[in-house]
Amino acid sequence: MKILVCISKTPDTTAKIAFKNGNTQFEENGVQWIINPYDEWYALIRAIELKEKDASTVLHLINVGGAESDPIIRKALALGGDEAIRVNTTNLSDSFYVASQIAEAAKSGAYDLIFTGKETIDYNGSSIGGMVAELLDLPYVSLATKFELNGTTATITREIEGGEEVNEVPLPVVVSCQKGVAEARIPNMRGIMSARTKPLKVVEPVAADTLTSIKSFELPPPKAGVKIISTDNMAELVRLLHEEAKVI
Amino acid sequence: MSVLILADQTEGHFKKTALEALSYGAKLAEQLNTTAEALVLGTVNEDLASLGKYGVKKVHHAANEALNIVDAQVYTKVIAEAVNATGANVVVLSHNNTGRAIAARLSVRLKAALAPAAVSLPDTSDGFVVKKVVFSGKASANVSLNTDIKIISLNQNAFKIAAGEGTAEVVSLNISVEPGKIKVTATDKVTGEIPLTEATRVVSGGRGLKGPENWGILEDLAKALDAATACSRPVADSNWRPHHEHVGQTGIAIAPNLYVAVGISGAIQHLAGVNRSKVIVVINKDAEAPFFKAADYGVVGDIFEVLPKLTEEVKKLKGIV
Numbered sequence: 271m272k273i274l275v276c277i278s279k280t281p282d283t284t285a286k287i288a289f290k291n292g293n294t295q296f297e298e299n300g301v302q303w304i305i306n307p308y309d310e311w312y313a314l315i316r317a318i319e320l321k322e323k324d325a326s327t328v329l330h331l332i333n334v335g336g337a338e339s340d341p342i343i344r345k346a347l348a349l350g351g352d353e354a355i356r357v358n359t360t361n362l363s364d365s366f367y368v369a370s371q372i373a374e375a376a377k378s379g380a381y382d383l384i385f386t387g388k389e390t391i392d393y394n395g396s397s398i399g400g401m402v403a404e405l406l407d408l409p410y411v412s413l414a415t416k417f418e419l420n421g422t423t424a425t426i427t428r429e430i431e432g433g434e435e436v437n438e439v440p441l442p443v444v445v446s447c448q449k450g451v452a453e454a455r456i457p458n459m460r461g462i463m464s465a466r467t468k469p470l471k472v473v474e475p476v477a478a479d480t481l482t483s484i485k486s487f488e489l490p491p492p493k494a495g496v497k498i499i500s501t502d503n504m505a506e507l508v509r510l511l512h513e514e515a516k517v518i
Numbered sequence: 519m520s521v522l523i524l525a526d527q528t529e530g531h532f533k534k535t536a537l538e539a540l541s542y543g544a545k546l547a548e549q550l551n552t553t554a555e556a557l558v559l560g561t562v563n564e565d566l567a568s569l570g571k572y573g574v575k576k577v578h579h580a581a582n583e584a585l586n587i588v589d590a591q592v593y594t595k596v597i598a599e600a601v602n603a604t605g606a607n608v609v610v611l612s613h614n615n616t617g618r619a620i621a622a623r624l625s626v627r628l629k630a631a632l633a634p635a636a637v638s639l640p641d642t643s644d645g646f647v648v649k650k651v652v653f654s655g656k657a658s659a660n661v662s663l664n665t666d667i668k669i670i671s672l673n674q675n676a677f678k679i680a681a682g683e684g685t686a687e688v689v690s691l692n693i694s695v696e697p698g699k700i701k702v703t704a705t706d707k708v709t710g711e712i713p714l715t716e717a718t719r720v721v722s723g724g725r726g727l728k729g730p731e732n733w734g735i736l737e738d739l740a741k742a743l744d745a746a747t748a749c750s751r752p753v754a755d756s757n758w759r760p761h762h763e764h765v766g767q768t769g770i771a772i773a774p775n776l777y778v779a780v781g782i783s784g785a786i787q788h789l790a791g792v793n794r795s796k797v798i799v800v801i802n803k804d805a806e807a808p809f810f811k812a813a814d815y816g817v818v819g820d821i822f823e824v825l826p827k828l829t830e831e832v833k834k835l836k837g838i839v
Contacts, residue, residue: 283767283787287656307768365632366625391654391767395634400590400622409699410590412619425703429615430588431528431535433707439700446619449761449769481631485647485660490793496800496810501819501827507799508831510815515797517719517776518743518832 271327271419273317274381276372276402277346278306279339280392289487296392296487305342308387310349311454312447316417317385318350319452328352332375334368336360340470348457348465359475363393363484369401370478376406382441383424388413388448396446403444411437415450521547522606523574524597525556526588526616530563534679534716535612537572541680542672543610544573546639550608556686557600559593560585570686572679578604580691588616589698594623599693601628601667613671614715621671631663637676637794654767654790674715675773675794714763717746719776722765722792724750726781726802726821730758735825736780742832748772750782766791781821784809801825 281287282302290297305314314331321327331346331354333339343354357371376384384403389396396412403410415434416427426437426445457465499507511518523543525536540556547554555576556569566577578600585596597620601609609624611617613635625632633640633648637658641647645662648670652659663669714720721740723733733747740747747763754764765772767790777795781802782788789812792798800813801821810816817824 281653283790287653289657311768365622365634369622369626392652393659394651394654395622395632396618397622397625397632397634400619401626403591404594404623404626408591410619410623411700412590413615430705431526431533431615432713433705435702435706436704437700438703443699449764479629481625481629481663481665482633483662483664485662487652488649488658488660490657493812493814496813496816498810498816498818501817501824504817504824504827504831505834507815507817507828508835511776511797511799512835515776515814517797518835 271320271324271383272379272381273320273327273329273383273385274376274379275309275314275317275329275331275351276384276386276398277309277314277331277333277342278387278390279303279333279335279342280306280390283307283391287489289489293486293488294484303338303342305346306387306390308389308448310346312449312451313385313387314346314349314351315452315455316447317383320419321350330355330379330381332357332372334359334371335362343470344465345457347468347470348461349455350461351468353469353471355471355473357475358472361480364480364482365393365395365397365401366481367478369398369405371475372398373402373405374476375473376402384442384444386444386446388446399444399446406444408442408444409439410444411439412446414445414447417445417447417451519552520604520606521550521552521554521608521610522601522604523554523556523610524617524620525558525569526612526614527558527560527562530561532564535614535674537679538674538677539610539612539672540569540572540574542639542677545680546608546610547573549639549642555604555606557597559596566688567685570684571681573682573684574686577686577688578691579688580693582693582695584695584697587700587702589700590619590623592695592698593620594627596693596695597624598627600691603691607667609667609669611669611671613673617671621669625669628667628669629665630667630669631665632669632671633661633663634671635673636670637673640670651771651794655771655794656790673773675718712746714746714748714765714770714772717772717774719743719745720748720772720774721745721778721780722748722750722782723753723759723780724782725752732822733759735822735829739778739825739829739832742829742836742838743776745776745778750788779809780825782809783807784812
């Protein structure tokens with residue numbers, strides 16, 4: 271069994287979001303970087319659990335990014351995984367370009383399973399898994415909440431419109447993971463020590479098209495200010511919601 | 519040239535998200551001076567010609583039963599063929615669970631630029647620029663789609679359904695469907711509840727409710743408001759409420775017309791999931807709770823006293839009492 275987990279570097283969930291250069295670039299100054307939570311808590315941990323069950327499993331991690339991704343890759347390796355690949359590029363805003371890099375690496379690795387998080391908390395595209403699957407012509411199960419392996423078949427519970435369904439799919443398959451698939455863990459000392467010596471291969475990107483470009487960013491307009499209503503005047507709150515805000 | 523809209527169906531019926539996508543696509547077609555056409559896959563129990571009232575001129579229907587199961591790989595091939603057959607240059611889908619899986623694959627198959635989680639009609643004054651959500655709702659980005667064919671995956675509750683008069687011509691689309699590799703062995707639909715992402719009103723509870731046994735007063739308010747219920751992350755993590763109710767940066771992001779936050783302090787991660795709500799009401803005993811800064815209306819007080827009173831007043835307005 272060979273598993274590839276895609277991990278992205280994102281700003282910490284509490285990071286202040288600001289932009290620079292005429293709102294064309296994210297202000298990275300003072301930002302703490304983390305492994306995208308969906309990639310770490312669900313995709314990576316489930317893959318580690320599968321390796322714990324079957325020690326012959328080979329677990330690789332892949333990140334598309336510059337050298338500044340290395341600390342989060344080491345952290346991921348401290349949680350588990352045998353080695354990591356970093357595709358060395360800072361061209362990260364177009365999902366097609368990023369997915370093309372992952373697909374290229376995946377082709378030569380002959381993976382049975384490719385895991386991603388359901389989306390990244392920065393670009394929120396939820397596109398990489400589907401794009402990689404299409405590039406490799408593999409089935410894609412999105413928004414998995416449970417993942418079990420029975421030989422060469424995966425049994426996956428996934429979120430659909432208004433509920434869940436159970437899918438059975440032969441490997442290889444691409445799966446995007448979310449809450450339910452695994453429980454987050456923290457790395458232990460042994461993991462942290464061993465991560466230092468695990469291979470982190472840096473490869474150069476392949477030529478791929480960029481289909482989109484970000485023109486500018488915008489922050490939401492500030493709220494006009496809160497209207498405080500006294501606790502003994504709920505009739506007034508209801509009137510405001512009905513007549514002023516027109517939402518009830 | 520046309521705008522092709524995937525009107526996705528669940529068990530033969532169109533959901534709100536499909537109608538939002540149709541309304542958006544029709545408006546976009548108007549803007550581009552072209553026609554809007556709908557694509558319907560699988561067996562439906564609704565009158566397809568009536569989709570004309572959302573502004574589509576034609577409805578292409580591939581009634582193949584194999585399409586009643588949403589396998590992104592199978593769907594993508596069929597939609598790509600439909601795009602080629604109709605000559606569409608813009609494809610619109612809903613950014614729901616179904617749409618987000620398909621849009622990504624379709625983008626690769628058609629080599630078409632994709633704007634996922636789009637929240638506005640494109641600006642076509644200089645290219646084709648669509649506003650989308652980034653940083654989990656803390657900001658938006660204006661993304662230029664730089665290919666001939668463009669795909670827009672429209673965020674839920676981002677565009678108002680516009681129904682008028684009109685009948686669409688229904689055309690059956692004969693596309694061969696190769697069976698996919700995914701077998702569906704069980705389905706579990708949440709019935710009776712309003713799905714959170716589709717709800718126009720949401721009442722949400724935090725640790726301030728002190729325990730799962732106190733949720734009754736929140737559910738009463740939700741019922742009176744015809745709202746869905748949600749919760750903060752600590753509440754879901756303590757198993758007071760099911761995980762699918764968790765809204766926030768690492769839960770689900772919602773954009774209802776009304777979000778009532780009860781006993782939630784408003785940590786930045788929570789705000790990220792709800793700050794696209796049109797109107798936010800915060801009820802909290804702590805006047806310093808950060809949520810008040812993001813709120814439109816606030817009540818500083820004991821939620822156990824305030825909530826029943828608010829529920830009574832809502833009922834009065836609606837003539838329930």
